[in-house]
Amino acid sequence: MTTPFSNLFAAYDQAYFLDLFGHLYPDWYIEPLKSPGPGYELIQAYSKVGERLGLAANRVDDCAYILSAPLGTKARVELTLSRPNAAAGQVIVLKGSVFATSVGDYRFATIADVVFGAGDLGPYTVTAEAEAVGYEYNVRGERTTATNIILPGEIDAPYSLLEDPPYPPIGLPNIAVRQIPDAMGGAPAALEEHGRDRGLPYSTGETQAQYAARIRQASDTVSPDAIRRVIAAAFDPLGLSPTVIETWEPAYQTCYDWYDGVPNPIFAYDDPRPEPPGRYWNRWLDEIDYRGAFFVVVPNLAPMAEYGLCYDDPGVAPADFTNTLGARAESAYDVPILMPTGILIGCYDGVDIKKAALFAGLLNTLRSIKAGGIFATVELEGQ
Numbered sequence: 001m002t003t004p005f006s007n008l009f010a011a012y013d014q015a016y017f018l019d020l021f022g023h024l025y026p027d028w029y030i031e032p033l034k035s036p037g038p039g040y041e042l043i044q045a046y047s048k049v050g051e052r053l054g055l056a057a058n059r060v061d062d063c064a065y066i067l068s069a070p071l072g073t074k075a076r077v078e079l080t081l082s083r084p085n086a087a088a089g090q091v092i093v094l095k096g097s098v099f100a101t102s103v104g105d106y107r108f109a110t111i112a113d114v115v116f117g118a119g120d121l122g123p124y125t126v127t128a129e130a131e132a133v134g135y136e137y138n139v140r141g142e143r144t145t146a147t148n149i150i151l152p153g154e155i156d157a158p159y160s161l162l163e164d165p166p167y168p169p170i171g172l173p174n175i176a177v178r179q180i181p182d183a184m185g186g187a188p189a190a191l192e193e194h195g196r197d198r199g200l201p202y203s204t205g206e207t208q209a210q211y212a213a214r215i216r217q218a219s220d221t222v223s224p225d226a227i228r229r230v231i232a233a234a235f236d237p238l239g240l241s242p243t244v245i246e247t248w249e250p251a252y253q254t255c256y257d258w259y260d261g262v263p264n265p266i267f268a269y270d271d272p273r274p275e276p277p278g279r280y281w282n283r284w285l286d287e288i289d290y291r292g293a294f295f296v297v298v299p300n301l302a303p304m305a306e307y308g309l310c311y312d313d314p315g316v317a318p319a320d321f322t323n324t325l326g327a328r329a330e331s332a333y334d335v336p337i338l339m340p341t342g343i344l345i346g347c348y349d350g351v352d353i354k355k356a357a358l359f360a361g362l363l364n365t366l367r368s369i370k371a372g373g374i375f376a377t378v379e380l381e382g383q
Contacts, residue, residue: 011056011058011059012054013051014044014051015047017051062190063190066191067212067216069193069212070187071189072133073133073187074130074132074133075108075129075137076128076129076184077108077127077141077179077183077184078125078128079108079179080124081124081125081126081175081178082175083121083174083176084121084176086120087174088167088174089118090116091116092164093116093126093163094164095110095113097158097160097162097163098110098159098160099159099177100155100159101139101154101156101157103154106130106136106139106154106155107131108131108155108183110126111129128155130186133187134187134188135188139155139183141153141154141183142180154179155179155183161173161175163175191211191212195211198215224244224294226369227366227370228244230362230366230369231362238301240299240301243297244295245294245296246293247294292374293375293376294375295376295378295379296376296377296378298359298362298379298380299380300380301325302323302324303326303328304325305354305355306326307344307345307350307351307353309329309330309346310331312331313331315330321343326354327343328344329346330344330345330346363377
C-alpha cells in the first residue's frame with residue numbers, strides 16, 4: 001500500500017489499485033495477463049481511473065475544510081525553447097511570451113527573456129507561469145511508456161510570441177517549445193472562498209496557516225448579546241448608551257390603545273407628540289421586515305468634528321465651539337476678528353465627519369454581523 005496524497009481523504013495512486021487487484025484475484029488469473037498477455041493493460045487502465053477519481057475526491061475534501069483548503073496559486077513549469085534554424089539572426093523571446101497545450105488550451109507565460117544569439121538554435125530553458133490558479137494547470141510533462149516510447153509533454157505550442165526584433169512571417173512561429181517536467185504548484189483559491197464567505201478577505205503576505213487561523217477565529221456575531229457588544233464598543237468610550245429595540249418589545253409601538261397599566265393611546269400615524277425616552281413610535285414596517293428586525297436608537301450627539309455652519313453664529317469664545325466630544329466650526333459670517341487659531345473653519349454643505357463615520361460604521365457593522373433575514377437600522381433619537 002502506498003502513501004495517500006492526503007491525511008483527510010485517502011487518494012491512492014495507481015500502484016495501490018494494482019496491488020488491490022493482485023489481492024482480489026488469484027495468481028493463476030493475474031500472471032498470464034501480465035505475461036505473455038495481453039490483458040493486464042486493462043487492469044492498469046482501471047487502476048489509473050481509480051487514481052484520478054481518488055485524487056478528485058481528495059481535492060474536494062481538502063477544499064471543503066478551512067485547515068486543509070489551499071490558497072490560490074499558479075502552477076509553474078520549466079519549458080525548453082529552440083528553433084529550427086538561425087535565419088532570423090539574433091532574437092530575444094521576451095518575457096510574457098505565451099505557450100499553451102493543444103488539448104484544453106491551458107496557457108503559460110514566461111517570466112524571463114530568452115536570448116538566441118545570431119547562430120544559436122538552443123535549447124534554452126525558461127520558467128513559465130500559468131495564466132490562472134487551479135489544479136488543472138498542473139499539466140503533465142514527458143512520459144516514457146513501458147515499450148520506451150516517449151510521449152510529449154502537454155505544453156506543445158506557441159500561443160503568443162513576443163520577439164525582439166519581431167519575426168516577420170505572421171502566423172509562422174520560429175520558436176518551438178518542449179515540456180519535459182510536470183507543471184506543479186497550481187491550486188484553486190479555496191481558502192480565499194472560505195474567507196469571503198465570512199467577510200474576511202485575504203491580505204497580501206499572509207501564509208496559508210495564518211489566513212486559516214484568522215478565518216477560524218469564532219466571530220462574535222448574530223446573537224443579541226453580540227449586537228449589544230458591538231454597540232457598547234462604539235459608544236461606551238463616549239459615555240453613552242444607545243437603545244436597542246426589537247419589534248416584539250412594547251417599546252416598539254405598533255397598535256392602537258396599547259397601555260402600560262392604564263389606558264394610554266400611544267400610536268397614531270404622524271403622531272405630533274415628541275417621542276419619549278425608551279419609546280419608539282410612529283413607525284410601520286412591512287410584514288416581511290416586521291418578523292425579524294431591530295432598531296438602534298442613538299442619541300443625537302454633541303458636535304465631534306462639525307464643519308457645517310449657520311448664519312449669525314452666537315459663538316465668540318473657544319469654549320462656545322468645543323465640548324467633551326469634539327468641536328464645531330465657526331461661522332463664515334460675523335466671525336470675531338480675535339477668534340483664536342485651532343477652531344474649525346466652516347464650509348457650505350459641511351457635515352460632522354466624525355459623527356457621520358461613527359453612525360455609518362455602526363450601521364455597516366450591524367448589517368454585517370446580523371443573522372440572515374434580519375432587518376437592522378440605526379436612527380437618531382427623537383427623529
